[in-house]
Amino acid sequence: MSAATHRARRARKARHGGPVAWGFALPALIVYFVFLVYPALSSLWFSLTDWDGLSAAYNVVGVDNYKNMAADPVVRQAAINNLIWAVVTVVVPVVLGLALAVALNGKVRGKPVLRLIFYTPAVLPLVSVASIWGWLYNPQYGAINAFLRAVGLDSLAQPWLGQDSTALAATMVAAIWLRIGFPMLLYLAALQGISPDLYEAATVDGASRWQQFWHITMPGLRPAHYVVVALSVIDSFKVFDLIYAMTYGGPGTATQVMGTWMYFNVFQYNQAGYGTAIAVVITVVAIVVSIPYVRSQTKEHAI
Amino acid sequence: MTSVVPTAALPDATIAGTGPARSARRKSTGGIGTTVVMTLVALLWISPLALLVITAVRPLADFVSHGPLSWPETFTLKNFADAWGIGNFATTYRNSAILLIMKVPIGVFLSAMLAYALAKLRIRFGAAIMYTVFLGLTIPIYITIVPVFVMARSIGLTDSLLGLVGPYLAFGIPFEVLVLQSFFRQLPDEIIEAARIDGAGPWRIFLTIVLPLSAPALVTVLILDGVATWNEFLFALILLNSNAHKTIPVGLLNFQGQFSNNSTGLAAGILIAVVPILIAYTFLQRWIVGGLTAGASKG
């Protein structure tokens, strides 16, 4: 073969990392496949059955579970709730987290303490988060209503967790409180990658802080934006623990989301087949949402 | 050429039209203003936790007879001593710590390796791998619990901390890989190329260049993974049986009875469980913002 073809061949090989790359990737991939992918896929199989989660025997029912899902009113409610939840608990913590990260990266005194305070809620066991906020939201004795009454906003004092109309919103407030630490942390780390020289030069040029933010910080954080938003969105689709602990899906089924409804069906209603079908839907939706992100990260590969 | 100078040491910027003294004053007032605002916000932010602390320092009888939102009539530190026993913290702390030390560094390291392969080594099937990694993020953990239990049982690793390591590692991989590969991607190829030309092998490059330069990201991921591992409940619940092996989250169940909770003990127990994480975080966060503007420095 000609030297040119050899060179081209080698170049192409170099383009794909080859055995070295696999050497780096395999350990994690093996652990991942054995302990996560395989168990998950073997479970998802049950979405095509009527398994009750307990007995040894079951029947294959094909896509019946999925058809039932389409007719299930709780699923409809849960899907809507998931959507609302996704939008609010992604946008607000990300925006606030970014603001905090920028503020805490700049000229502020007592940074370590402040960073600690904003991150602490993320570290608490959810049982305590649910208890605390339950106490705060108590209609007659809770701090929130007490505050509203104290400032003369009596009409706004209501049973936050005891009403279909406000229960989800009340839980979202607690979720935001809880979740700000994560974007804040990621953005703080990402901000380190933006050279201060850029800011220095911009200040010399007369750019205001606001302009610097929009033209230096934001573009510089673009990769971080992708990660933070992608992870937050997927996390929000999976939400379970907080809602379960704070409202138990209630009142009635007002705050059910796909994650909690799946759990109820699999573990409490002895309808593991149906519940797993719900899990499949969660997974599929989340994957579809992740497509733009993955493409953005792998686009360079195609070149 | 461009040296990296800590922001604080920059000479006062000369914004057109203003003298150095003016802008110096503006800078320091700007600092105080933000500090005040941030402090107020922080105080508001932390106020729900005040409830937790108050609950932990009041006697249970006081809590039961007056309710959670009342000011305690007496204060006590006894709950902490009691909670230590009730929650079996001596054992659960040890178990949680062992698990943390076993799993978190290894997990982050493995994820870093995979992330590097995805970000810089241009591994084949990169997109497929990424999708599969995303799959792990999206799958609700509960549906894997039975197969994992069956697996653990068949290799005799139920009721053992070692049995938890596999699933924990696996579930940490998705978000760690995604965060890390995003950071690695930002590293300038020139540095890596330069090292390769100098004759460094891929491992050497990874260990001596890539990892140190990514310290903020690594520390971030260590913290996130550490917290998740410390607080993980479901797998620990299902896979561990005997008291000698329980981890802290499962141990906290000891404070809950069928119909009533030892709320003050639980509050004290939670504080006991949470304090080390907070200490670790305070210590580690310096590494995130430690002035390592690595991505920008050249040469």
Add this chain to the structure above:
Amino acid sequence: MIDNTFSRRRFLSLGGGAALAAGLAACTGTGSDDTATGGSGTGTKTLRLFTYEDNSTIDLLKAQIKQFDTQNGTTTTVDSLPGSGAAVYPDKLRTELLGGSGPDVWRIWGGQIGAPYVKAKQAMDLSKYYQKFGWDSKINQAAVSGMTFDGIKSGVPYIGAGIGVWYSKAAFAKAGIAAPPTSYAELEEANAKLVKSGITPAGLGGKYGWDIMRLFEYLLETSAGPDLHDKLLVGAETWDRPEVVTAFTNFKKWQDQKWLPDGAVGLDPADVELWYVQGKAAYTLTGQWTEAQGIQAGGKKSADFGVFAAPTAGQPLRHSGFVEGYMINAKAGNPDMAAALIDFLVKPESQKAVKVTSSVVTGAEPDKATLPLSYEWSQGPGRQPFYTIQDQALPKKQADQYFAIQSDVLQGKTSPADAAKKMQDVIKAWDKS
């Protein structure tokens, strides 16, 4: 073109993985390897007991079991999962049973919480042990029926809790209520007086459904009577009828008249149940455990409180109740030994040693001196028949739908008449196969 290559590869890698996993899946989840628990053979001397004993009494239980071990030369491991009760414990039990390594003996609630294990044939039929140890004569028969499914005695109950009205004497006195009400009408009057004196009458919270359901089932028992109530619970009569509508109408009345706390459906029972001790409510509907865990834990005296069965019109005066007991693993290695362990634990001496406060074993009543109110209950209403508390009478799925309907009624989103119809749909859809 390169994109096409990638997408084909992507599909293949994912598809291949899925096929492989599906194939492997056929091997797991069905028919777990039948390794008998607790060792092999019927002569094995090791047992495993799984329970949800509270942390405060688990050591007592272990000490008691140690006695059994010494007497019989066995070794029994006791695993306990306190707290969170019916939410978390059954998951772990179920996972262990599925994985083939379930305990020999486990504690469980009766009714529809224990029923799935019987239906899945994981709990053993205990009829022959009932005969051997004579449990029928030692244990309250109403309790036994709580652990009998489809006529098969599948569990041995030893706790029977009854729901009654636990009230604060001070609150009643302040409102001018001289004696506990003896009819539903009197109860309504008492409520009105309490509201006038500035206190919320009933401290109940509907976060998980079952606490506030205690009120509804009482209202149903009152308006429908014992016979009809029982028939409704098994779907033998339709719910779409006036008696049920009356019950729902009364239910709404309690919220509208402020006899229930504001926003009751969102309140956590663990908090609200203590309100009668804290002076925030006059009474609550709960079981005997509250004496130790509510009144005495709050440093108050039993003498300041009282208990009575919620008055209905029917005779005998029934109350809502539930049982807890032990089941034996159908695959237990040594069932005879397991049964002997259970027999040991339900002996009165054992019950007292472990401080079971609501035992259904004759001879193990609560101590009059330390738990006077519980004693009073056990001698009075405790001897009356009870109807299974509704969240155990119905499977969880139906129960949750039931709670949802109750929640809608209280919030005014569903009219009582519609609620009755919806409830009928729920019961009709209950697949009892």
